[in-house]
Amino acid sequence: DTEVTQTPKHLVMGMTNKKSLKCEQHMGHRAMYWYKQKAKKPPELMFVYSYEKLSINESVPSRFSPECPNSSLLNLHLHALQPEDSALYLCASSQDLTGALPEAFFGQGTRLTVV
């Protein structure tokens, strides 16, 4: 099973709302990632978790708050977003950060629209 599952697939939220994106993998991977992808652009790394601890934060605004409750789950909490935050949010996982098996497996993404 090489599947990363993201929910919801689509989300529309107002600028004052609080919502969460969820990601789950059952491959035994210990590294998990959040990427943001704007239309017609490549994905941009937001956060990296390694063994449930935040390893990399690519200077993401605090209105995005990641959480890794256990080795299989990754959440992204959203609060007070702006319309320019509308994008496809992709979750990914890989074996770990040692580089032995560096390939990342991506979920189908959550299409977020901020109104």
Place this chain on the structure above:
Amino acid sequence: AQSVTQLGSHVSVSEGALVLLRCNYSSSVPPYLFWYVQYPNQGLQLLLKYTTGATLVKGINGFEAEFKKSETSFHLTKPSAHMSDAAEYFCAVTRPRGGNKLTFGTGTQLKVEL
């Protein structure tokens, strides 16, 4: 620092023709290289990877790529295009033990015509 350049944001081929998508990288250390495919409104699917060893790597769906250190290239090829190959293709690089931070190219949109 590392970077990826994909020449040609749009490539159009006829069904049955050779597919060639170009990728050049810049890296201060021997890199790990990947090709991903993205269909509309979907996530990224790994086509193939190069880490070490054999420089010609085969992936899914009949794609292959060759790592050429002297040319700093990792071009993606497929002998015969199929309509289902129409998608966005991203080349990506990371450095070994670099936290698996992928740096993506800007992507190439492949169109397959009858």
